[in-house]
Amino acid sequence: MINCNPETVSTDYDTANRLYFEPLTVEDVLAIYEKEKPEGVIVQFGGQTPLNIAGELAAEGVNILGTSPETIDLAEDRDRFRKMMEKLGIPEPKSGMASTFEEALEIAGRIGYPLIVRPSYVLGGRGMEIVYDEDMLRRYLARAVEVTPERPILIDKFLENAIESETDAISDGSDVFLPAVMEHIELAGIHSGDSACVIPPISIPARHLDTLSEYTRRIALELGVVGLMNIQYAIADDVVYILEANPRASRTVPLVSKVCNISMARIATRLMLGKKLPELNLKSKPIPHFGVKEAVFPFNMFPEVDPVLGPEMRSTGEVLGLADSFGLAFYKAEEAASQTLPVSGTVLITVSDMDKKGIVEVARAFTALGFKVRATQGTADFLASRGIPTEPILKMHEGRPNITDAIKNKEIQLVINTPSGRLSQHDDSYIRKTAIKYKIPYITTAAAAVAASKGIAAIQRGHGQVKSVQQYHREIG
Numbered sequence: 001m002i003n004c005n006p007e008t009v010s011t012d013y014d015t016a017n018r019l020y021f022e023p024l025t026v027e028d029v030l031a032i033y034e035k036e037k038p039e040g041v042i043v044q045f046g047g048q049t050p051l052n053i054a055g056e057l058a059a060e061g062v063n064i065l066g067t068s069p070e071t072i073d074l075a076e077d078r079d080r081f082r083k084m085m086e087k088l089g090i091p092e093p094k095s096g097m098a099s100t101f102e103e104a105l106e107i108a109g110r111i112g113y114p115l116i117v118r119p120s121y122v123l124g125g126r127g128m129e130i131v132y133d134e135d136m137l138r139r140y141l142a143r144a145v146e147v148t149p150e151r152p153i154l155i156d157k158f159l160e161n162a163i164e165s166e167t168d169a170i171s172d173g174s175d176v177f178l179p180a181v182m183e184h185i186e187l188a189g190i191h192s193g194d195s196a197c198v199i200p201p202i203s204i205p206a207r208h209l210d211t212l213s214e215y216t217r218r219i220a221l222e223l224g225v226v227g228l229m230n231i232q233y234a235i236a237d238d239v240v241y242i243l244e245a246n247p248r249a250s251r252t253v254p255l256v257s258k259v260c261n262i263s264m265a266r267i268a269t270r271l272m273l274g275k276k277l278p279e280l281n282l283k284s285k286p287i288p289h290f291g292v293k294e295a296v297f298p299f300n301m302f303p304e305v306d307p308v309l310g311p312e313m314r315s316t317g318e319v320l321g322l323a324d325s326f327g328l329a330f331y332k333a334e335e336a337a338s339q340t341l342p343v344s345g346t347v348l349i350t351v352s353d354m355d356k357k358g359i360v361e362v363a364r365a366f367t368a369l370g371f372k373v374r375a376t377q378g379t380a381d382f383l384a385s386r387g388i389p390t391e392p393i394l395k396m397h398e399g400r401p402n403i404t405d406a407i408k409n410k411e412i413q414l415v416i417n418t419p420s421g422r423l424s425q426h427d428d429s430y431i432r433k434t435a436i437k438y439k440i441p442y443i444t445t446a447a448a449a450v451a452a453s454k455g456i457a458a459i460q461r462g463h464g465q466v467k468s469v470q471q472y473h474r475e476i477g
Contacts, residue, residue: 002032003046024049026056033062040065042272043072044227044248045265051076051248066227066272067247075223075247078154088218091241093157093234101141107155108137114158116189116311119151128311130158130189162188162236164195164243165204167212168256169229170268171220175277177267178284179260181212182252185292185330186445188234188243191313193251196294196333196448199259200287202326204235211240219245227268228253252293255320259291261473288475292321294333299436306429307436308419308444322472327458330451339441341456345413348393348403349383350376350431351446355418358446362416363388365453369460374412376403396430407434415442416449 001016003009004023013019018036022028024046033041040063043050054069074080078097085092096107108115108131117140118128131137141153164184170177183201184192201209212233220229223245230250232243249265257264267280295315299307307314321332334341347366351359356379363373363383373390375383380392394402406412415435419428435442443449458464 002029024053026053026060029053029057030060030062033057039063042066042227042269044268047248066268067223067225067229071223071225072247075245081245084222085242088215088222090215090218091239093159093241093243095154095156097152097154099152104137104141104153104155105134108134111155111157114160116156116158118154118311128191130311159188159234159236159241162234162241163204164188164190164192164232164234165201165212166192166197166230166232166250166252167216168250168252168264169216169220169225169231170264170271170277170282171225171227171229172271172275172277173224173226174221176217176220177277177282178213178216179262179264180256180287181209182256182293185451186309186447188236189311190309190445191311192232193313193318194295194297194309194315196292196330196451197252198293198326198329199256199291202290208235208240215240215242223247227272228264251318255291255293255318258320258469259289259322260285260287261476285476289322289324289472290326290329292326292329292333294319294321294330294337294339296337300439303433303437305433306419307432307442308429322467322469323458324464325458326451327454327456328464331455331459334441334452334455341441341452341459342413343456343459344370346372346374346411347414347416348374348406348412348431349390349416350379350395350403350428351416351418353378355446356382359383359416359418359449360386360388362446362449362453363390365450365457369453369456371414374406395428403431404434407431407438407440410438412440414452415440416452417442418444418446 001012002020002022002024003012004021009021020032042065043054044066051072054064054072058064058069082092094111096111098104098107113132115131117131129140131140166182167178180199181201182197182199183204184195184197186195216231219231225247228249229247231245234241234243253264296317296319297307297314298316299305319333319336321329321336323329323332331341349359349363366373367388374393375390376395377392380390383390393406396402396404415431417431432442443452
């Protein structure tokens with residue numbers, strides 16, 4: 001195993017017979033290859049970096065096990081991938097690639113706002129942004145690294161209010177096994193590494209689950225994937241769209257393996273070494289429990305950073321909550337991520353105009369759970385007009401005592417604040433920063449607020465029975 005990440009090397013020494021603490025560059029890998037003379041090299045377990053050098057390694061005579069470098073390149077090449085999706089009849093959000101400023105404006109005019117824009121070949125969503133109008137696009141292009149034919153900008157239609165979902169599949173090139181479909185709790189637009197997700201899905205209709213399985217099977221076979229593959233989808237207006245396909249292990253493989261009791265990495269390795277899926281006798285079984293992945297963020301170390309989520313990845317780790325109900329699994333995941341949800345007290349709700357409609361059921365749920373609701377004037381008026389008892393609270397620029405004072409004085413136990421962003425003349429990031437400073441759990445999306453209310457309801461009913469992972473696995477059958 002070659003790994004130069006000091007954080008994970010400590011866990012690798014007993015996984016491999018030999019561990020090389022070297023950078024993942026063509027030169028270093030070739031030097032180790034010469035010394036060890038292995039049967040071949042597996043590149044699909046190391047994220048994006050090994051994929052980027054797979055082609056060069058193959059050109060130097062290295063035997064790449066599993067998915068071929070040609071397939072890896074096809075999945076990375078937006079143009080070739082789009083043509084393949086058209087051939088397979090799989091919908092993709094409208095997109096374009098701009099290598100000049102004028103081209104970018106022309107593509108934006110053709111596709112229509114909102115857009116998601118990013119430099120090509122980026123890791124972790126760096127430099128990616130959601131753009132709502134031409135002014136924002138001009139500002140982005142002025143700020144972005146020089147747009148040239150060698151470094152184009154990718155422009156995609158942003159699907160608003162879409163449910164994001166992903167699948168991790170195992171393929172032998174002629175057959176595909178899909179252990180689970182994951183549903184993201186935050187809507188599309190939040191980087192998949194930052195968004196919480198649940199296995200099995202809780203709100204995706206059965207017909208869409210069938211479509212997700214079928215699309216995953218078609219893509220894996222068409223690409224000729226051998227080993228692991230991760231595909232991300234968005235469901236908007238009753239249509240399943242593909243966002244991207246990665247012919248490699250994703251960060252969700254350990255979670256799917258643990259929730260579904262299936263060693264995905266081990267099975268994928270056996271397939272890369274020549275085994276076929278029918279020989280392994282894998283069966284898809286219904287999962288009788290829920291697993292919720294939650295991201296862990298470093299915001300408490302960076303008090304001046306606004307902890308708002310978007311297309312650029314900001315998490316530094318993840319945790320898993322397992323339970324017999326979705327609510328309890330979500331509560332456990334939040335607790336593990338150091339965001340323990342309160343079971344009583346006062347919840348502060350302050351949301352942007354576009355999130356007001358979705359927050360009504362959240363406010364109702366918290367009222368029913370015995371919480372007192374406090375809200376900023378606009379949100380308070382909106383909730384009061386829907387018959388929800390609310391106590392108004394001042395924003396920082398409106399006088400005192402205000403939100404910051406209430407959080408400092410421990411009068412608020414949970415903060416639900418969706419950012420106003422470009423629509424607001426006053427910066428509301430101080431609310432989120434104050435919550436972090438005083439260790440008050442905070443939520444920045446309406447979807448996560450709904451999940452939190454379910455989690456608190458579950459914990460109020462009782463913790464349920466503590467079970468070992470092995471017991472959860474036995475129940476799968």
